[in-house]
Amino acid sequence: MPYTDEQLAGLVRGDSVHRALYTDPAIFDIEMQRIYGRAWIYVGHESQVPKTGDYHTTRLGDQDVLMVRAADGRVHVLYNRCPHKGAKVVADGEGCAGKFFRCPYHAWTFKLDGSHLGVPLKQGLEGTSYDPTDPSFSMRRLPRVESYRGFVFASQSAEGQPLVDFLGGVRSSIDNLCDRSPVGEVEVAGGIFRVMQRSNWKVFYENLHDTMHARVTHESSYAAARDEAKEMGEMPLELHIMDGNGEPYEFWEKLELRAYDNGHGYMEGIFNPGAAERDPVSRAHFESLTGAYGEQRAREILGMNRHNTVIYGSGSPHTVFQQFRVIRPVAVDRTLIEIQTFRCKGAPEGVFKRAMLYANVINSPSSNVMPDDIELYNRCQEGNATRGGDWVSMHRYHGTDRVEPDGMVSVNGTSELPMRNQFRAWKAYMEAGAGTGADATAKGDGACC
Numbered sequence: 001m002p003y004t005d006e007q008l009a010g011l012v013r014g015d016s017v018h019r020a021l022y023t024d025p026a027i028f029d030i031e032m033q034r035i036y037g038r039a040w041i042y043v044g045h046e047s048q049v050p051k052t053g054d055y056h057t058t059r060l061g062d063q064d065v066l067m068v069r070a071a072d073g074r075v076h077v078l079y080n081r082c083p084h085k086g087a088k089v090v091a092d093g094e095g096c097a098g099k100f101f102r103c104p105y106h107a108w109t110f111k112l113d114g115s116h117l118g119v120p121l122k123q124g125l126e127g128t129s130y131d132p133t134d135p136s137f138s139m140r141r142l143p144r145v146e147s148y149r150g151f152v153f154a155s156q157s158a159e160g161q162p163l164v165d166f167l168g169g170v171r172s173s174i175d176n177l178c179d180r181s182p183v184g185e186v187e188v189a190g191g192i193f194r195v196m197q198r199s200n201w202k203v204f205y206e207n208l209h210d211t212m213h214a215r216v217t218h219e220s221s222y223a224a225a226r227d228e229a230k231e232m233g234e235m236p237l238e239l240h241i242m243d244g245n246g247e248p249y250e251f252w253e254k255l256e257l258r259a260y261d262n263g264h265g266y267m268e269g270i271f272n273p274g275a276a277e278r279d280p281v282s283r284a285h286f287e288s289l290t291g292a293y294g295e296q297r298a299r300e301i302l303g304m305n306r307h308n309t310v311i312y313g314s315g316s317p318h319t320v321f322q323q324f325r326v327i328r329p330v331a332v333d334r335t336l337i338e339i340q341t342f343r344c345k346g347a348p349e350g351v352f353k354r355a356m357l358y359a360n361v362i363n364s365p366s367s368n369v370m371p372d373d374i375e376l377y378n379r380c381q382e383g384n385a386t387r388g389g390d391w392v393s394m395h396r397y398h399g400t401d402r403v404e405p406d407g408m409v410s411v412n413g414t415s416e417l418p419m420r421n422q423f424r425a426w427k428a429y430m431e432a433g434a435g436t437g438a439d440a441t442a443k444g445d446g447a448c449c
């Protein structure tokens with residue numbers, strides 16, 4: 001190990017972090033063990049595997065895994081590895097395995113929960129230590145799998161907090177996302193955008209609640225939106241979304257930033273739901289929720305005006321526009337973003353169309369807004385690779401964070417509290433050391449739902 005635990009802890013100060021956190025591949029490897037080998041990480045949504053045998057592959061840190069629906073309806077998360085020669089049993093992507101998995105190399109087969117089913121020409125293995133009941137001849141399940149309202153998380157560690165405790169206060173964001181459906185359920189719909197960022201995974205988390213960058217980084221897109229609106233003589237929602245980034249500093253200063261344990265948090269919304277209630281889509285949505293929950297509850301649900309939420313290690317749900325930007329670290333300087341959009345089941349179709357509009361304007365690879373950020377993430381990556389200085393600043397409003405029983409609240413919406421909170425969690429993971437994470441696997445029964 002190139003770093004002692006003490007050296008790792010020394011890379012995070014209360015008001016700054018060392019640039020090695022973004023640039024040193026050795027630190028990335030330790031993160032894969034101590035954060036991604038231990039924390040609850042979002043795998044995917046149950047609606048991505050609706051029928052028996054449906055599977056969906058993804059990455060949990062540096063591990064190839066798949067989520068699969070078994071015949072009894074349970075969702076399992078398995079390492080994508082055949083125990084024979086180690087081949088990935090299914091190719092990256094999604095599909096239906098039918099009643100069982102069959103490795104395309106030598107036709108070893110496995111039940112949908114990963115357990116060993118059979119091999120061809122079994123007689124050739126007689127008299128050897130091959131034992132179909134030995135778990136080492138099965139596809140290995142992740143030790144812990146839990147679903148929260150359809151969102152499936154897995155942990156590579158057999159021990160740790162239950163999922164609901166791990167999520168803490170940001171459960172309310174998942175709740176609000178689901179409650180926007182009159183039947184309380186959402187489903188992934190409309191395809192998934194994928195964007196590879198040439199930067200370290202932590203930079204994106206920091207940016208999600210970075211209110212000071214909006215009117216600077218996004219000047220080109222909000223200025224263009226304003227010019228266009230002027231020409232049109234109106235500001236449609238597409239332009240209104242881009243225009244929001246151009247609010248003056250006084251606007252951002254008034255927003256609330258909420259930080260929770262484990263690096264999670266949320267930022268108040270930019271868009272005014274009161275104004276949105278006047279448009280026909282919001283009105284129809286409000287009426288459908290009123291029919292299901294009553295007027296007061298419908299107002300509460302649509303009145304929760306929350307912008308980005310951070311589930312540290314997993315990504316960022318957006319409740320108002322029903323997105324989940326899943327953040328997958330690939331290498332110290334590469335991060336894959338999967339952008340999922342959700343349909344609120346039972347809600348008017350216009351609600352889903354609006355979610356797709358937001359995905360296209362903000363999160364699509366051809367968005368006018370996201371490239372502004374990606375350019376800056378890459379500049380941070382390349383600038384931090386120089387010998388121009390060792391520390392990255394998080395000084396803004398340091399020392400003023402208001403402590404709550406389960407986290408902290410900012411005193412000003414431009415505070416760098418969210419970054420400090422994320423690195424507080426990072427440091428805690430690192431200080432907890434090795435030995436309780438990815439190496440403590442295969443003890444539990446990794447299934448949910």
Ligand SMILES: [Fe+2]
Pocket residue numbers: 207213214217218373
């Ligand atoms: Fe941005």
